[in-house]
Amino acid sequence: MTLNRQWLLAARPSGMIGPKNFKYVETSIPKVANGEVLVKNLFLSFDPTQRNWMVDKPGYLPPVELGEVMRAGSVSQVIESQHSDFAIGELVQTTGCWQDYAVVVPGQGPTGINKLPPGVSPEMMLSILGITGMTAYFGLMEHGQPKAGETVLVSGAAGATGSVVGQIAKLKGCRVVGIAGGPDKCAWLKDVAGFDAVIDYKNENVSEQIAIHCPDKWDVFFDNVSGPILEAALEHLNLHSRVVMCGGISNYNNIEPAAGPNNLSNLVTNRGRMQGFIILDYLPRAMEAIEALMGWVASGDIIYQVDMQEGFENIPRTLQRLYTGKNLGKQLLKIADPI
Amino acid sequence: MTLNRQWLLAARPSGMIGPKNFKYVETSIPKVANGEVLVKNLFLSFDPTQRNWMVDKPGYLPPVELGEVMRAGSVSQVIESQHSDFAIGELVQTTGCWQDYAVVVPGQGPTGINKLPPGVSPEMMLSILGITGMTAYFGLMEHGQPKAGETVLVSGAAGATGSVVGQIAKLKGCRVVGIAGGPDKCAWLKDVAGFDAVIDYKNENVSEQIAIHCPDKWDVFFDNVSGPILEAALEHLNLHSRVVMCGGISNYNNIEPAAGPNNLSNLVTNRGRMQGFIILDYLPRAMEAIEALMGWVASGDIIYQVDMQEGFENIPRTLQRLYTGKNLGKQLLKIADPI
Structure with a gap:
């Protein structure tokens, strides 16, 4: 039986965050209800603002609760679908969090769930177009x-x-x-x-x-x-x-x-x-930015740099890289290849 | 012979300003050239920003130089005029500085020289309408x-x-x-x-x-x-x-x-x-504010408070009142009555 690996928020931060703030657990793969989609996370996004979500203080998003899976953006693949807009095998951008499998509800979550446009790689979707x-x-x-x-x-x-x-x-x-x-x-x-x-x-x-x-x-x-x-x-x-x-x-x-x-x-x-x-606040206008940025990338006017780490076990220390200045360009971590 | 009393900037400030920063002198009344106006200051305006003018640092106005008369807004009376727009006896708002008499050139200085509209008192001109x-x-x-x-x-x-x-x-x-x-x-x-x-x-x-x-x-x-x-x-x-x-x-x-x-x-x-x-930056649009404020004052919707001091010798310590919180409302000082 395949398990769902997760990193939970275990301790609110005081000073530099690191592996001590998170707890590794293995759970079963969640069930999918009508209108929901089960995705497998392939790439995780690391963003400085994640540190702010770990603090128990009102912010622009609710704090991650202690014992909750750490919140993170992801590019993920649809594994099972109970929603007519999404088919098995499709690549999507969503908030998959620090785990292998996530149930997502289209229209919910900080960024919803968005299909990767043709020709857009996961790295692009999580960096220059993300x-x-x-x-x-x-x-x-x-x-x-x-x-x-x-x-x-x-x-x-x-x-x-x-x-x-x-x-x-x-x-x-x-x-x-x-x-x-x-x-x-x-x-x-x-x-x-x-x-x-x-x-x-x-x-x-x-x-x-x-x-x-x-x-x-x-x-x-x-x-x-x-x-x-x-x-x-x-x-x-x-x-x-x-x-x-x-x-x-x-x-x-x-x-x-x-x-x-x-x-x-x-x-x-x-x-x-x-x-x-x-x-x-600007996500309703996302296409305006994406079109401009895709054009500049295609013409070579803008280059983007990805700092790719690998391995589920390395997730907490990859987040730490942002605050110690180790990353050059967008910090990502690869969990799995697509099917 | 009447003299022109002045307070000069004598020492740039370090810490709380006060009389020690200024030097009292008596000079002769300046001569008026063609296109200029000689005014006698009746009321001086005291404004927190004056402290900034005393510092030798680039600002939105040049610093007052050591040995120069301290800069201040005033309501003044025209004593002699070599400019066709201004007649002897008229009350004006200008930058008369800390002295009895000032030569002003219409169109020059931070606020120029502006006649008091009918029905507007010097106190109003230097506070609610200033x-x-x-x-x-x-x-x-x-x-x-x-x-x-x-x-x-x-x-x-x-x-x-x-x-x-x-x-x-x-x-x-x-x-x-x-x-x-x-x-x-x-x-x-x-x-x-x-x-x-x-x-x-x-x-x-x-x-x-x-x-x-x-x-x-x-x-x-x-x-x-x-x-x-x-x-x-x-x-x-x-x-x-x-x-x-x-x-x-x-x-x-x-x-x-x-x-x-x-x-x-x-x-x-x-x-x-x-x-x-x-x-x-907004002085070109001054009339917009003045009209609105005059209306609200006339209707009783806005009241304004003036904290009036008197006496030329009290000028430096009147400025200090602003920074020690002594003033309630607009800080002014009366030097002389109009003719």
Whole structure:
């Protein structure tokens, strides 16, 4: 009898998360009721925001409960279907969570269940055409509102969202400066992703380097990181600048909340704006982003990078990679091949 | 021979400003060239932002130089005119600075030189119809965008801007909660200015009181204060909330920059916006605000409060009143009666 392997949330996080926060169990494969679909997870998505779901605090999604399977996006294959829209063998994107098998109800869950379009691989569906690519697209276009000739600064620039933000901004005629950790990521951003300049926050003074690489200051700061990098950035904002608040990965594993930037008043003198957003609000417009991004990928204008791990046992430590800066590009893990 | 008394900027501020930062001198009355106007200052305006002008740091206006007359808004009377638009005896609003007599050039200076409309007193021109009233109007309407039924939270609520913000928000159908220091200011806000609820930050826990008085959280936070009050407010923001960043008077006299709020990430989860603005950008639209405010004052829908000091020798310590919370409503000082 085949079992359903699962990683449950076992302990709410305090400080850096890791395998200690999760518990491995084996259960039976769930039954499917009318209107439901049974899927087998093939690839799991790892996203910085997952750390926030582990905390018992009201958020944009309910917290994962202790003893509940850890929530995660997935590309999965339909194994059994009691819903006329889905056939056995089809590949879908859904919220399969950290387990082999999941029962999903079409129309429910954070992202619902969506078939992979023809020619779209699981890696694309979970990266450039998935939540992270759409976050880059809508965050930059709706909240950053880049104009040709402007300077766009991106933190977490070698991540799945930041790397796409920079490339879209280049396509919009902007000067693009990325902030990332370590020479490898910086070299990749400059040589492969086509950023105009990069700053290695692990080895350089970020504020000084922003002054050098943004001679006209910056107009858009797409911030995935928050913390001291946000403070450094706010030293160099231009008049009428926009801060796109996408995330604050530098703070997610703090035990005590970290102080905010000491120079928020620069937003007043420069008439700047900071705007937070959640990509789930834009899912009704997903096709707008997907069509644009597919076109840019097909034309070679945008490249995307996937950091693929393997093995069910490695799931918890793969999530940890995001917060220790190990990943270059979108962090995925492969559980199984399709049938 | 009549002399021109002046207060010069003598020392850039470190910590709380006061008389030590200024030097009293007497000079001769300046000569007037063609196209210029000589005015005698009658009333001076005191505004929190003046502290920022004293610092040698690029801002939205150039810093006041050491040895230069301290910059200030004024209502003044035309004494001599070499400009056909202005006649001797007319009352004008301009940037007369901390002195008895000023030469002004129509069309120049932060606010130019504007005649007082019929029926408008100097007190009105420098408060409800001046920079502080317009700041309230444009800050709330353009950046706060209040909708009927929403909750508007105001810090520095007993000040010249905050008190008007709350009253406009009431007129727009909002629930209005003010934060001010001390029972007298709180009583005035509730009993005279018509706020729905008030929080005394000197004697109450601000975050707990916001939770009590904003049962549906807040939708607009008009912040004149920044610092710990901003942090307390960010604990209770509603989805799609707007923070109108008007000023940060709690930080202006810090020697070291104070840490920012530790919960900026609440802007992300709640899709919130923080927007700084400078009223000078709106001066081309001044009449829009003035007409609305004059109407509300005439109908009794908005009251305004002036805190009037007297005496040229008291100018420096009158500025200090703003940062020690002594003023209720708009801080002015009378230098002289009109002719």
